[in-house]
Amino acid sequence: MxxxxxxxxxxFIALSVIGAAIKIPAIIGSIALDVFPAILAGAFFGAVPGAIVGGFGHMVSALIGGMPLGPLHFxxxxxxxxxxxxxxxxxxxxKRTLAYIVFVLGNTFIAPLPFIFILDIAFYIALVPSLxxxxxxxxxIAWLMIPRLVTVFQGAYQRGEAKG
Structure with missing residues (x-):
């Protein structure tokens, strides 16, 4: 690399940090705007860079929020x-529309499934609306920004070498 x-x-990880600092109160904890930079990175640069931004972005958001789940944030x-x-x-x-739908449903219902076994079903049920x-x-936010930024990042990350 x-x-x-x-x-x-x-x-984009730095953008996740900024988004993580923007908290909206929710039923459990708060909602952060730390994911949309990862969605942008996935759309502009591909799956692996987007995944890196998503994983690190969440960890930074959790650190800013005080790590309420401790090591479970991993x-x-x-x-x-x-x-x-x-x-x-x-x-x-x-399959752009499907990508957005799969992300929302996956993050809302599938991603928190391990917490049913680790904590309990009540935690899962309380968490779902906030998620x-x-x-x-x-x-x-990502859906609105991608078409406006595509010309900025077009060709910035192609075939392993960025144009410069």
């Missing part, structure tokens, strides 16, 4: 990375 790629990934970061990876693969194959609102909000 070259310096330009690492710089672009770091830029499970969330892995699930976030996987969801962004799937989103980017669908997006790259022209739905947060996922939807992050996806809407």
């Amino acid at each position: 070259n310096i330009r790629k690492m710089s672009l990934i770091a830029l 499970i969330v970061a892995i699930s976030m990375a996987l969801l962004i990876y799937i989103f980017a693969k669908l997006f790259q194959h022209g 739905f609102v947060g996922s939807l909000l992050n996806v809407l």
